[in-house]
Amino acid sequence: MADFILYSGESLRSGQALYRGSYTFIMQNDCNLVLYDNGKAIWASGTNGRGSGCYCAMQSDGNLVVYTSNNNAVWASNTNVGQGHYVCILQKDRNVVIYGGARWATNTNTVGVSGGMFIESKATIFGSLPANETTAEAKAARISMVVNK
16 A cells, blocks of 8 residues: 555555645544545545444455444445445545546646646556546557546
8 A cells, every 4th residue: 555545455544645746545443534625624534433443445456445343344445346446536626536437536626736647566567547648648658547637
Protein backbone atom coordinates (compact mmCIF):
# COMPACT_ATOMS: atom_id res chain seq x y z
CA MET A 1 0.00 0.00 0.00
CA ALA A 2 1.34 3.41 -1.00
CA ASP A 3 0.39 6.54 0.93
CA PHE A 4 -2.58 7.23 -1.35
CA ILE A 5 -3.06 3.94 -3.25
CA LEU A 6 -4.72 0.69 -2.20
CA TYR A 7 -3.92 -2.18 -4.58
CA SER A 8 -6.01 -5.29 -5.32
CA GLY A 9 -5.62 -7.73 -2.45
CA GLU A 10 -4.71 -5.02 0.07
CA SER A 11 -6.86 -3.68 2.87
CA LEU A 12 -7.16 -0.84 5.34
CA ARG A 13 -7.51 -2.23 8.85
CA SER A 14 -9.30 -0.34 11.59
CA GLY A 15 -7.40 2.93 12.12
CA GLN A 16 -5.42 2.71 8.85
CA ALA A 17 -5.78 5.29 6.10
CA LEU A 18 -4.72 6.61 2.72
CA TYR A 19 -3.23 10.12 2.86
CA ARG A 20 -2.79 12.83 0.24
CA GLY A 21 -2.00 16.35 1.39
CA SER A 22 -4.84 17.49 3.66
CA TYR A 23 -7.05 14.53 2.62
CA THR A 24 -7.49 11.33 4.64
CA PHE A 25 -9.47 8.24 3.59
CA ILE A 26 -9.69 6.19 6.79
CA MET A 27 -11.21 2.95 8.03
CA GLN A 28 -12.32 4.16 11.43
CA ASN A 29 -12.55 2.11 14.61
CA ASP A 30 -16.37 2.51 14.56
CA CYS A 31 -16.53 0.60 11.22
CA ASN A 32 -17.15 3.74 9.15
CA LEU A 33 -15.04 4.38 6.03
CA VAL A 34 -14.64 8.16 5.86
CA LEU A 35 -13.01 10.74 3.59
CA TYR A 36 -11.77 13.85 5.42
CA ASP A 37 -10.58 17.20 4.08
CA ASN A 38 -8.61 19.09 6.75
CA GLY A 39 -10.37 17.10 9.47
CA LYS A 40 -13.87 17.71 8.08
CA ALA A 41 -15.80 14.60 6.98
CA ILE A 42 -17.01 15.04 3.39
CA TRP A 43 -18.01 11.46 2.52
CA ALA A 44 -18.74 8.32 4.56
CA SER A 45 -19.88 4.76 3.92
CA GLY A 46 -22.51 5.11 6.66
CA THR A 47 -21.39 1.90 8.34
CA ASN A 48 -20.57 3.32 11.79
CA GLY A 49 -21.69 0.96 14.54
CA ARG A 50 -22.31 -1.93 12.10
CA GLY A 51 -19.48 -4.06 13.50
CA SER A 52 -16.11 -4.12 15.21
CA GLY A 53 -12.62 -4.77 13.94
CA CYS A 54 -13.81 -3.73 10.49
CA TYR A 55 -11.55 -3.49 7.47
CA CYS A 56 -11.85 -2.18 3.93
CA ALA A 57 -10.61 -4.49 1.17
CA MET A 58 -9.74 -3.64 -2.44
CA GLN A 59 -10.69 -6.93 -4.05
CA SER A 60 -9.30 -8.40 -7.25
CA ASP A 61 -12.81 -8.27 -8.78
CA GLY A 62 -12.78 -4.45 -8.65
CA ASN A 63 -15.06 -4.17 -5.62
CA LEU A 64 -14.12 -2.05 -2.58
CA VAL A 65 -15.80 -3.67 0.44
CA VAL A 66 -16.07 -2.90 4.17
CA TYR A 67 -16.13 -6.11 6.22
CA THR A 68 -16.69 -6.74 9.92
CA SER A 69 -14.21 -8.86 11.88
CA ASN A 70 -16.55 -11.81 11.16
CA ASN A 71 -16.05 -11.20 7.40
CA ASN A 72 -19.62 -9.96 6.91
CA ALA A 73 -19.83 -7.29 4.19
CA VAL A 74 -21.56 -4.13 5.45
CA TRP A 75 -20.82 -1.83 2.49
CA ALA A 76 -19.55 -2.22 -1.07
CA SER A 77 -18.82 0.05 -4.01
CA ASN A 78 -20.69 -2.49 -6.20
CA THR A 79 -17.97 -2.36 -8.82
CA ASN A 80 -17.25 -6.09 -9.10
CA VAL A 81 -16.72 -6.42 -12.83
CA GLY A 82 -14.39 -9.39 -13.11
CA GLN A 83 -10.99 -10.54 -11.98
CA GLY A 84 -8.14 -8.17 -12.68
CA HIS A 85 -5.77 -5.61 -11.24
CA TYR A 86 -7.48 -2.65 -9.64
CA VAL A 87 -6.35 0.28 -7.53
CA CYS A 88 -8.25 2.58 -5.21
CA ILE A 89 -6.59 6.00 -5.35
CA LEU A 90 -7.05 9.06 -3.16
CA GLN A 91 -6.40 11.62 -5.89
CA LYS A 92 -4.90 15.06 -5.53
CA ASP A 93 -8.33 16.54 -6.42
CA ARG A 94 -9.81 14.89 -3.28
CA ASN A 95 -11.78 12.27 -5.21
CA VAL A 96 -11.39 8.61 -4.27
CA VAL A 97 -11.52 6.51 -7.44
CA ILE A 98 -11.23 2.83 -8.30
CA TYR A 99 -9.23 2.30 -11.49
CA GLY A 100 -8.86 -0.63 -13.78
CA GLY A 101 -10.88 1.73 -15.85
CA ALA A 102 -12.74 4.14 -13.52
CA ARG A 103 -15.47 2.04 -11.91
CA TRP A 104 -16.51 4.08 -8.89
CA ALA A 105 -15.85 7.48 -7.32
CA THR A 106 -16.95 9.42 -4.25
CA ASN A 107 -17.59 12.41 -6.58
CA THR A 108 -15.97 14.73 -4.05
CA ASN A 109 -13.41 16.35 -6.35
CA THR A 110 -12.87 20.07 -5.88
CA VAL A 111 -13.53 22.64 -8.59
CA GLY A 112 -10.52 23.78 -10.59
CA VAL A 113 -8.21 20.94 -9.60
CA SER A 114 -7.31 18.40 -12.24
CA GLY A 115 -7.44 14.83 -10.95
CA GLY A 116 -5.03 13.42 -13.46
CA MET A 117 -3.92 9.87 -12.98
CA PHE A 118 -0.81 8.22 -11.66
CA ILE A 119 -0.66 4.47 -11.37
CA GLU A 120 2.30 2.47 -10.20
CA SER A 121 2.52 -1.20 -9.47
CA LYS A 122 5.15 -2.18 -6.93
CA ALA A 123 7.89 -0.08 -8.59
CA THR A 124 6.69 -0.32 -12.21
CA ILE A 125 5.37 3.03 -13.37
CA PHE A 126 2.60 2.83 -15.96
CA GLY A 127 2.23 6.54 -16.54
CA SER A 128 1.03 9.92 -15.50
CA LEU A 129 -1.12 12.24 -17.56
CA PRO A 130 -3.15 15.29 -16.58
CA ALA A 131 -6.89 14.71 -17.01
CA ASN A 132 -7.17 17.30 -19.79
CA GLU A 133 -4.63 15.62 -22.09
CA THR A 134 -5.70 13.64 -25.15
CA THR A 135 -5.22 10.01 -26.05
CA ALA A 136 -2.83 11.06 -28.84
CA GLU A 137 -0.70 12.94 -26.31
CA ALA A 138 -0.70 9.86 -24.11
CA LYS A 139 0.52 7.72 -26.99
CA ALA A 140 3.24 10.25 -27.72
CA ALA A 141 4.29 10.09 -24.07
CA ARG A 142 4.19 6.26 -24.22
CA ILE A 143 1.57 5.99 -21.50
CA SER A 144 -0.16 2.63 -21.55
CA MET A 145 -3.42 3.49 -19.76
CA VAL A 146 -5.61 6.57 -20.10
CA VAL A 147 -8.82 7.41 -18.28
CA ASN A 148 -10.75 10.13 -20.08
CA LYS A 149 -13.00 12.43 -18.07
